[in-house]
Amino acid sequence: xxxxxxxxxxxxxxxxxxxxxxxxxxxxxxxxxxxxxxxxxxxxxxxxxxxxxxxxxxxxxxxxxxxxxxxxxxxxxxxxxxxxxxxxxxxxxxxxxxxxxxxxxxxxxx
Amino acid sequence: xxxxxxxxxxxxxxxxxxxxxxxxxxxxxxxxxxxxxxxxxxxxxxxxxxxxxxxxxxxxxxxxxxxxxxxxxxxxxxxxxxxxxxxxxxxxxxxxxxxxxxxxxxxxxxxxxxxxxxxxxxxxxxxxxxxxxxxxxxxxxxxxxxxxxxxxxxxxxxxxxxxxxxxxxxxxxxxxxxxxxxxxxxxxxxxxxxxxxxxxxxxxxxxxxxxxxxxxxxxxxxxxxxxxxxxxxxxxxxxxxxxxxxxxxxxxxxxxxxxxxxxxxxxxxxxxxxxxxxxxxxxxxxxxxxxxxxxxxxxxxxxxxxxxxxxxxxxxxxxxxxxxxxxxxxxxxxxxxxxxxxxxxxxxxxxxxxxxxxxxxxxxxxxxxxxxxxxxxxxxxxxxxxxxxxxxxxxxxxxxxxxxxxxxxxxxxxxxxxxxxxxxxxxxxxxxxxxxxxxxxxxxxxxxxxxxxxxxxxxxxxxxxxxxxxxxxxxxxxxxxxxxxxxxxxxxxxxxxxxxxxxxxxxxxxxxxxxxxxxxxxxxxxxxxxxxxxxxxxxxxxxxxxxxxxxxxxxxxxxxxxxxxxxxxxxxxxxxxxxxxxxxxxxxxxxxxxxxxxxxxxxxxxxxxxxxxxxxxxxxxxxxxxxxxxxxxxxxxxxxxxxxxxxxxxxxxxxxxxxxxxxxxxxxxxxxxxxxxxxxxxxxxxx
Numbered sequence: 096x097x098x099x100x101x102x103x104x105x106x107x108x109x110x111x112x113x114x115x116x117x118x119x120x121x122x123x124x125x126x127x128x129x130x131x132x133x134x135x136x137x138x139x140x141x142x143x144x145x146x147x148x149x150x151x152x153x154x155x156x157x158x159x160x161x162x163x164x165x166x167x168x169x170x171x172x173x174x175x176x177x178x179x180x181x182x183x184x185x186x187x188x189x190x191x192x193x194x195x196x197x198x199x200x201x202x203x204x205x
Numbered sequence: 206x207x208x209x210x211x212x213x214x215x216x217x218x219x220x221x222x223x224x225x226x227x228x229x230x231x232x233x234x235x236x237x238x239x240x241x242x243x244x245x246x247x248x249x250x251x252x253x254x255x256x257x258x259x260x261x262x263x264x265x266x267x268x269x270x271x272x273x274x275x276x277x278x279x280x281x282x283x284x285x286x287x288x289x290x291x292x293x294x295x296x297x298x299x300x301x302x303x304x305x306x307x308x309x310x311x312x313x314x315x316x317x318x319x320x321x322x323x324x325x326x327x328x329x330x331x332x333x334x335x336x337x338x339x340x341x342x343x344x345x346x347x348x349x350x351x352x353x354x355x356x357x358x359x360x361x362x363x364x365x366x367x368x369x370x371x372x373x374x375x376x377x378x379x380x381x382x383x384x385x386x387x388x389x390x391x392x393x394x395x396x397x398x399x400x401x402x403x404x405x406x407x408x409x410x411x412x413x414x415x416x417x418x419x420x421x422x423x424x425x426x427x428x429x430x431x432x433x434x435x436x437x438x439x440x441x442x443x444x445x446x447x448x449x450x451x452x453x454x455x456x457x458x459x460x461x462x463x464x465x466x467x468x469x470x471x472x473x474x475x476x477x478x479x480x481x482x483x484x485x486x487x488x489x490x491x492x493x494x495x496x497x498x499x500x501x502x503x504x505x506x507x508x509x510x511x512x513x514x515x516x517x518x519x520x521x522x523x524x525x526x527x528x529x530x531x532x533x534x535x536x537x538x539x540x541x542x543x544x545x546x547x548x549x550x551x552x553x554x555x556x557x558x559x560x561x562x563x564x565x566x567x568x569x570x571x572x573x574x575x576x577x578x579x580x581x582x583x584x585x586x587x588x589x590x591x592x593x594x595x596x597x598x599x600x601x602x603x604x605x606x607x608x609x610x611x612x613x614x615x616x617x618x619x620x621x622x623x624x625x626x627x628x629x630x631x632x633x634x635x636x637x638x639x640x641x642x643x644x645x646x647x648x649x650x651x652x653x654x655x656x657x658x659x660x661x662x663x664x665x666x667x668x669x670x671x672x673x674x675x676x677x678x679x680x681x682x683x684x685x686x687x688x689x690x691x692x693x694x695x696x697x698x699x700x701x702x703x704x705x706x707x708x709x710x711x712x713x714x715x716x717x718x719x720x721x722x723x724x725x726x727x728x729x730x731x732x733x734x735x736x737x738x739x740x741x742x743x744x745x746x747x748x749x750x751x752x753x754x755x756x757x758x759x760x761x762x763x764x765x766x767x768x769x770x771x772x773x774x775x776x777x778x779x780x781x782x783x784x785x786x787x788x789x790x791x792x793x794x795x796x797x798x799x800x801x802x803x804x805x806x807x808x809x810x811x812x813x814x815x816x817x818x819x820x821x822x823x824x825x826x827x828x829x830x831x832x833x834x835x836x837x838x839x840x841x842x843x844x845x846x847x848x849x850x851x852x853x854x855x856x857x858x859x860x861x862x863x864x865x866x867x868x869x870x871x872x873x874x875x876x877x878x879x880x881x882x883x884x885x886x887x888x889x890x891x892x
Contacts, residue, residue: 126272127382128265130418137413158272159389160382163423166405168413194392196405196425 116146125157130164137168147172151183162191166200216506217258218311222304224251226575229300232293233578240281240288248296249278253444255303257385266316267306268385273328274299279390280332283397292331297579298324368399370456371438373427377449381421386445388425394441399431428456509605512565519555519562520753520848526555527869563753566606570648570657571599573612577619581644584623591630591641592623601648603655606751610727611657614720618659618743619644621717626663626741636738638662654729654771655749660742666735668692693733697721697831721831725880728754728769728863730828746771754849754876756866758842759825762812765874766838767847767866772879774826774833776841779819791890792819794835796826804886805837809861815839829879834886836877849876860885 117140125133140147149165172179179202181188192198228251231244256271274296280286302324309316373395377388395401403425410422429438435453442451526548533545574596585592603611627633627642634640639662647658668689675681675695687695699718724731729747748754748771756767757776775796784794784803792803803824807814816822816839824835847866852859852875863878 124269126269127260127419128268134413134416134418156269156272158382158387159423160419160421162389163410163421164413164416164418166407166423167410167416170407170410171412171414191389194389194396194401194403195423196403200405200407 115141115144116148117141117144118148118150120150120152121154121157123153123155125154125161127158127160130160133161134164137164142175144177146178146180149179149181151181151185151188154183154188157188157191159191159195162195162197162201166197169201214262214311217262218307219506221255221258221307224254225300225304225307226572227251229297229579230575232296232300233582235288235293237288237290237293242282245278245282245288249275249282250444252278253385255307260383260385264306264310266318266321267303267310270299270302270306270321270325272385273325273332274303276390277328277332279394283394286331295324295327295331297583299328368430368432371427371429371431371435372452372454372456373429373438374424374452375427375442375449376424376451377421377445379420379422381445381448383419384448386448388423391441391445392425392427395427395429395438398433398437398441399429402428507565509566512562515562516566519559520850522555523559523848524867524869524871526552528871531869559753563604564602566604567602567749568605568608569600569602570608570655571596573608573615574599574646574648576612577615577646580616580619581623584620588623589629590623590627592627593641593643595643595645596647597645598648601650601655603648603747603749604751607655607727607747607749610723611745611747614723614731614745615646615657615659617717617720619646622659622661622663622741626661626665628664632664650749651746655747657745657747658742659745660740662740665737665740666693666696666733667737671695693735694831696733697731722880725829727751728771730771751849753846755844756847756876757825757844758868758874759806759823759836759838760815760840760842761806761810761838762814764810764812765842765868765872766806766810767874767876768825768827768836769863769876769879770844772827772829772877774828776823776825778822779824779835781818781820784819789890794824796833796835799833801826801833801835802886803835803837804882807837807839809882809886809889827879827883829881829883832883834883836882847874847876 119136119140121133122129169179181201189198192201228248231247235241235244235248252271252275256268256275259265259267259271277286277292277296281288281292286292302321306316306321308314375388375391377386381388392401392403404427406424406426407422409424410416416422431438435455438453442449445451529548530552533541533548536544577596578594581592581594622644623642627644628636628638630640633642643662645658645660647660649656672681672687672692672695675692675698676683680695680698681687696717697720721731724745724747727747728751729745731746732744733741734744735741748769754767755770757770757773759766759768779794784792785800786792793800794803803819805814806812807817814822819837822837822839823841824837825841826833826835847868849864850866852862852865855865859875861878861882862875863881864876866874866876868874
């Protein structure tokens, strides 16, 4: 019985897609003038990615347009079941997200 | 249909340059101790307006820089950063950088990226370190709640009032971001007023793939618990309410009283749908209020070339009228009297039209004077002198072309006043003067001319030193006796300077020479009156306009020449004994304790005269290039206003000739360029 369960578990594991991670580094200037490039960068993320990390370490400047774009991206990923994480200096990013009421969306909760 | 936005570039640049002038003026008036809120708002509006326009037209560098500047101004407006002298200097530098960026962009030249980056870095550094230098302004720290909303800490409500929950609905138009508006900044300001809860609506937000990333898809519901009045809340949205749907209600369903002056538009006007007003729309801060002001004042912006075309046509009309008038004199018969009456009526109407059209080109001299407060401030700081600038008569109007060309000479004069005129504070104190030196700029109408005075209460011209220098340079003979006025005139000689140290401010002796030449080129003249120890006065006299000139018609052979009245001093008939021929064959005559050379116009222009003997013709004493000469002509024909027609545009440059005009009989007369004529005659004699 035990070996049967093990074999089922093994079979399930082998049929699950392999976890695939992607790191998206946001450039220093994420404002309206560069937003087209950022969207292209986000849209280029393969559909089979399961974990996406937004790397904010280089980010120096951003605006609401950028947060809106990332919010749309985050919502797309949430619907797809992708985990979305952020790394780097999040203080200013989070403060802006809170002020805009986008905290939950950017965290992939809504 | 896509609109070609390049057609609006010129308007954007013109408005931006004007706005920067206003910004600079406000900055110079700013009292760093207790800054006036309206001044800061004006400065903020300018930055915001330029940013909006630049974003619309895709001038990325300007948008980025003004964004940083706007952030700093926003902090200043919110009193989160105190305005210090350093910040004031930084903002003035920002004006320079923005001017340079706009100038470079307009001229399709590369922007000095390093200068921009350096200043932007300084600005952002101040923003980052705001806490260290901040005023005791309240924090707007926020903390998330479960609903994803943000809350703000209560702000500066030291006097507790009745707390009201304000419900704010903000539905931005799709081009909200592209017009330079950033909601996060608005919400940050709101959070200062009280407890803020923000709910974002994402219903209209498409997928990342489908969205136009610059377009605004979000809308927000906000709840603000505050004792601030509705006006204070609306003020925060003042610069954006033309680009969004905005409702502000007190909770409980009752509408709070609205600010009558700030109606909330409900219809959005995309740029592409309304090209004529694209600039106003591209500039959100200016949009509502400024557009309203523009409508109120009933003013429109018209290209100079259109006005010049109009002036040219009126000029043609003047000539046609003169022709008709001349023809009518020869008409006889029953209708002749009626014809002459009609022509007189035409003349009255035409003069009125001419004056009206000329007035269109007239602009207040404040457009030029406004650059000097900054210059005096900066130069005073650099030379470590305390200088106060007084400006009067700035509403005096003069022709746009004159206005554009008089700026540089005035800059030279003011720089010289600060560098050479105003003494250092210690020297002034020792002389019993106020340690703060004064430069006074004044403009006024006198007769048909404009007088611009630049005076200082500094040390005045040192006549002994000027004379010694002139003798050393060989400009004045060792035994020549010059009057005080003549010595003071020497400062206008090319290359003449008494400055012992040549700096980049002055001292190369080119400034005053250039001043006189530029003023002469405008048909004007400059005089200096100075008193040792008490200061100097430079008096510039200019014609009101360059389109029409008051002239004296003179005949030489079969030609008619026009002498500008401003250059003309007197006409006289010389007796045979009044003329002296000197060693090199030059003829001179005595005139008011002086000897003036005679220029025979027929020789200069190579025409056959009716009179060759001096006593058979007339001599007109004229002044130009700092000298007086007698022009020998056959006869005087009369004084009249003539319409200036550019010779260079239609033909080419002719020595001694400024322009041409058409006389009443249809013939062409040449208008003399007196300074050029004098210089040309001197060269010929020297050769």
